[in-house]
Every structure is written in structure tokens, then in C-alpha cells.
Amino acid sequence: MSHPNWLRLIANIAEKHAGVLGEDATRELQGLAPLYDGPPRIVNLGLLNAGKSSLFNAVLQQPNRLKTGAARTTASTEEVTWGETSALLLDTPGLDALEVDALHAAQSARLQDLVVFVHSLEQGELEMGELEFLDKLAAKGVELSADYCIVVLTKNDRKERVEAEQIVARVVDQWKARLGVSPHPLCVSSQDFLDALAQGRTGRRLEDSGIPELQTWLQTRTNSLSDLREGRIWKKALQCLRRAKRDLVDQLQDLQAEDETRQQRATANRVASHAQAEELFRAVDAKFEELLRCGG
Ligand SMILES: Nc1nc2c(ncn2[C@@H]2O[C@H](COP(=O)(O)OP(=O)(O)OP(=O)(O)O)[C@@H](O)[C@H]2O)c(=O)[nH]1
Numbered sequence: 001m002s003h004p005n006w007l008r009l010i011a012n013i014a015e016k017h018a019g020v021l022g023e024d025a026t027r028e029l030q031g032l033a034p035l036y037d038g039p040p041r042i043v044n045l046g047l048l049n050a051g052k053s054s055l056f057n058a059v060l061q062q063p064n065r066l067k068t069g070a071a072r073t074t075a076s077t078e079e080v081t082w083g084e085t086s087a088l089l090l091d092t093p094g095l096d097a098l099e100v101d102a103l104h105a106a107q108s109a110r111l112q113d114l115v116v117f118v119h120s121l122e123q124g125e126l127e128m129g130e131l132e133f134l135d136k137l138a139a140k141g142v143e144l145s146a147d148y149c150i151v152v153l154t155k156n157d158r159k160e161r162v163e164a165e166q167i168v169a170r171v172v173d174q175w176k177a178r179l180g181v182s183p184h185p186l187c188v189s190s191q192d193f194l195d196a197l198a199q200g201r202t203g204r205r206l207e208d209s210g211i212p213e214l215q216t217w218l219q220t221r222t223n224s225l226s227d228l229r230e231g232r233i234w235k236k237a238l239q240c241l242r243r244a245k246r247d248l249v250d251q252l253q254d255l256q257a258e259d260e261t262r263q264q265r266a267t268a269n270r271v272a273s274h275a276q277a278e279e280l281f282r283a284v285d286a287k288f289e290e291l292l293r294c295g296g
């Protein structure tokens with residue numbers, strides 16, 4: 001994909017003004033252009049056993065493509081290719097498995113085009129660990145608005161409709177309160193979808209599983225990838241430039257303050273040296289008088 005003009009301009013600014021922008025901002029700005037290239041990247045994030053791998057198997061319509069199971073099944077992130085755009089689906093380990101997994105997940109989410117946040121309806125509302133993790137993602141600049149992130153509530157076959165609806169309403173409230181944006185929630189059953197597929201069923205059974213809706217959500221966005229990326233990268237660029245500007249203003253204020261202190265100190269030094277000179281002068285004068293008296 002050819003890069004938009006503004007992205008080339010930013011790369012230029014980063015190169016020309018690295019000294020003024022500082023190392024971090026320069027690195028961040030130079031790292032924006034590569035985000036524009038390559039196939040669409042879609043990451044799933046969620047607790048252990050949330051149904052992340054099963055969900056991607058359902059999206060892929062391949063029941064055994066990714067390993068699934070009750071224990072800590074996915075040990076490291078696995079990439080599989082999906083759909084017309086050859087999007088990369090990144091199946092991650094549960095973010096509560098190890099601290100390092102959560103860090104890795106947060107880091108990799110920064111580089112993704114779309115985030116599929118996976119939460120099992122069996123768990124009820126979002127747990128503290130998930131909310132804290134969402135905070136970390138937001139702090140890292142991961143886009144969690146409904147344009148870039150879908151909140152998939154899995155194992156819908158295990159809950160009565162009314163109870164599932166109550167959980168969804170609660171999750172939506174938690175998401176809004178925590179992140180200040182409205183989520184796009186979607187209830188699914190990967191199991192129902194894959195079972196229906198294996199039995200060669202079509203129509204309602206497949207639709208009701210929620211998986212076709214997820215496929216459409218992902219497909220629509222990956223089809224207009226350049227727009228999607230442009231919006232996201234532009235936002236990142238602005239954030240970075242604003243931060244760099246704030247840092248520069250802070251630095252300037254520090255320098256001004258330093259300068260004022262230096263000037264004050266210089267004046268104080270001047271005053272001190274003036275007083276010393278006067279004292280010296282008086283002493284010399286006194287000595288001179290004494291000499292004159294002796295000599296006389
Ligand atoms: N009933 C039901 N069970 C499901 C569904 N999706 C996943 N499961 C089961 O939930 C368990 C965990 O599923 P996984 O897809 O391996 O979960 P995961 O989030 O990838 O787990 P880790 O890789 O360990 O983090 C498995 O036993 C799945 O069979 C579903 O839609 N309905």
C-alpha cells in the first residue's frame with residue numbers, strides 16, 4: 001500500500017528534527033510507517049479458558065486448526081491466515097496465565113489493527129484482572145473503541161438468554177465506566193457454530209451462534225484496511241507529536257527557570273563581589289593610611 005502524504009511528511013519531520021523531538025518521540029514517529037504495511041492483523045485477548053482459540057477456529061471454520069482445551073492450552077501466540085485479505089489471526093495465551101503473557105499481549109495489541117476481546121459468559125461480569133489489563137492497554141495507546149475492538153462474550157450455549165443479557169448489560173457498563181467508550185458486544189457460541197457446520201446445517205443454527213456476525217465485522221474492517229489504518233496511525237502520530245510538544249514546552253520552561261536562577265545567582269555574585277571589593281578597598285586604604293603615618 002502506498003503511504004499517505006502526511007505519513008511521509010511525519011517520517012521526514014522525525015528524521016530532520018530528531019535532536020529536538022528526542023529519542024523516544026523520534027523512534028515512535030519513525031515506527032508509524034511500517035504499521036501501514038502488511039496484511040491485516042487481528043489479535044484475540046482474554047483470560048485463560050475464555051474460548052479464544054475455539055473462537056478463532058470458528059471464524060476459520062476449521063474446528064481443529066488451533067489447539068483448545070480446559071487447561072492452559074495456548075502457551076505462546078500462534079498466527080494463522082484467514083479470509084480474502086489473508087488477515088493474520090493472532091491467537092494469544094490467556095492474559096492471566098503469567099505476568100509475562102499479559103505484558104506480551106499488551107505489547108502485541110499495540111501493533112494490531114483489530115482487537116477481539118474475549119470473555120466467557122460463564123464468568124459473569126468482567127473480573128478485576130481484566131479491567132486492570134484494559135487500563136494497561138488503553139495506557140499503551142491501544143484503540144478499544146467500537147471501531148477497532150469487539151467484545152465477544154463466548155459460551156452463549158451455557159447461559160439462558162435472560163441471564164446472558166444481564167451479563168452483557170453489566171459488561172457494557174463496566175467497559176464504559178473504565179474506558180470511557182461504548183463497546184460493541186457480541187454473544188457467540190463457537191461450539192454451536194462448529195457443531196452445526198459439522199452436521200452440514202445452514203441458516204438459523206449458524207446465524208444464531210453469532211459467528212457469522214463476527215466474521216462480517218472482521219471482514220468489513222479488513223476490507224477497508226487502509227482507511228482503518230490511516231485513522232489509527234494518524235491518531236497515534238498526533239498523540240506522539242502532542243506529547244513531544246508538551247515535553248518541549250516543559251523543557252523550555254525548565255530552561256527559563258534555570259536561566260532566571262542563573263541570572264539571580266549572577267546578580268548575587270556580583271553584589272557579593274562588589275561588597276568584597278569594597279571591603280578589600282577599605283582594608284587597603286587603611287593599610288595605606290598606616291604606611292603614610294609610619295612614613296610621616
Ligand atoms: N460450551 C462451550 N464450550 C466452549 C465454547 N468455546 C470454547 N469452549 C470450551 O472452553 C474450553 C476453553 O476453550 P479454548 O478455546 O481452548 O480457550 P482459550 O481461551 O483459548 O484458553 P487458553 O489457550 O488456555 O488461554 C474448551 O474446553 C472449549 O471446548 C463454546 O462456545 N461453548
Ligand SMILES: [Mg+2]
Nearest residue numbers: 052053073074
Ligand atoms: Mg487458547
